[in-house]
Amino acid sequence: MMENLYRIPSHVAVIMDGNGRWAKRRGLPRVYGHREGAKRVEEILEISNKVGIKWLSVFAFSTENWARPKEEVDAIMSLLVEYINKKIPYLVENNIRLRFMGRINELPDMIRRSVEEGEKATDDCTGMNFVVALNYSGKAEIIDAVNKALKEGKKEISEEDFRRYLYIPEMPDPDLLIRTSGEERISNFMLWQTAYTEFYFTETLWPDFSQDEFIKALYEYQSRERRFGKVFAV
Numbered sequence: 010m011m012e013n014l015y016r017i018p019s020h021v022a023v024i025m026d027g028n029g030r031w032a033k034r035r036g037l038p039r040v041y042g043h044r045e046g047a048k049r050v051e052e053i054l055e056i057s058n059k060v061g062i063k064w065l066s067v068f069a070f071s072t073e074n075w076a077r078p079k080e081e082v083d084a085i086m087s088l089l090v091e092y093i094n095k096k097i098p099y100l101v102e103n104n105i106r107l108r109f110m111g112r113i114n115e116l117p118d119m120i121r122r123s124v125e126e127g128e129k130a131t132d133d134c135t136g137m138n139f140v141v142a143l144n145y146s147g148k149a150e151i152i153d154a155v156n157k158a159l160k161e162g163k164k165e166i167s168e169e170d171f172r173r174y175l176y177i178p179e180m181p182d183p184d185l186l187i188r189t190s191g192e193e194r195i196s197n198f199m200l201w202q203t204a205y206t207e208f209y210f211t212e213t214l215w216p217d218f219s220q221d222e223f224i225k226a227l228y229e230y231q232s233r234e235r236r237f238g239k240v241f242a243v
Contacts, residue, residue, distance in 0.1 A: 014224070016231045020064035021057060021103055022206070025050070027214030029191030040084040045216035047092055056220040058103060058137050060227070064180060066140035067200045072112065072149055086120050089143070093127040104136035110176035111145030112123065112153070140177065147200030150176055156208075168212035175201065185230045187223070189215045207233055 015203055025046055032042030050067060057065045070085060093107075105128045116124065124143065154174035158166050172178055182202040186195065191212040195203060209226040211218070 014060060014227055014231065017227070018060050018230055019062070020066065020181045020183045021062055021227075022066045022068075022070045022186045022199060022203075023053065023195060023216040024182035024186070024188040024192075025218075026188060029232055030190065031214040031216040039081050040088075042111075042216055043088055045083075047088055049215055049218050050092075051219070052097070052220050053223055054105070056223055058105060060224075062137065064140065064183075066110075066142060066183065067198075068142045068145065068179075068196075070111075070143050070145070071197060072098060072146040073197070076136075084132055086117065087237045090120065090123045092121050096129045098128060100131050100139065101134065104134045105131065106134040106136070106138050106175060107131045107142050108138055108140045108177060108180075110140055110150075111143045112149060112181075114145065115225055116144055138180070140180065142198065145176075145198070147195075147197045150199075151201055171201075185209060185226065187211070187226050189213050189218050205235070207235065 018121060028042035028046040029039040029044065030042070032039050035041075054065060069089065074085075075082060080180075097107075099197055101204050106132075109124050113121060113124055153176075157174040158171070163170075180202075182204070183199060183206045186194070186199075186203060186206045186230060187209045190216075191210070193208075193210045195208075199206075209229055211222065211226075213222060
């Protein structure tokens, strides 16, 4: 199915939505949906690396998600630590660098230590970058960037300069953003970086999102003409 892929996006971002609804439809606690969703992350990471995507970013936990029931938040955080510990050998073996972006300093100590250890373990990897947005908000990232610039005494700033203050300055803007579960909004994810991003929305819930549908999204991206605000001659 991948033989006709010739225009691979450099950066694919994913809003992994629908874990809770997936579990509810099966009469299961929401945490079961998150656990099944974690398996899909592994599969999409694997296929992304296989086709040559350089950056894969996933929206794992927003600053707004702390308002969810404590039992669910605790389960998500435990699952995150478990996932990091489990995947480090795979990431190192496949030369994949693990990155986190968000207000990491505000995370509980155990989670923050796990995040730091995961990043350190893959710091020398030079292949694909796997970015996990954790305790993240697009608005918060912009505010934090502005405050960094102000602390440096900046009074005026260019678009190019502003990028230096983002959580991961060297990360390219997403070429393609995929959102599952039928919702058609970006929900405070990478507000600065998605000005010219192509969007792929699907009714599929994240735990049901397969490698085949991921490839389908890449074909859809490949078929589009990206203009970046310009008008091309007919």
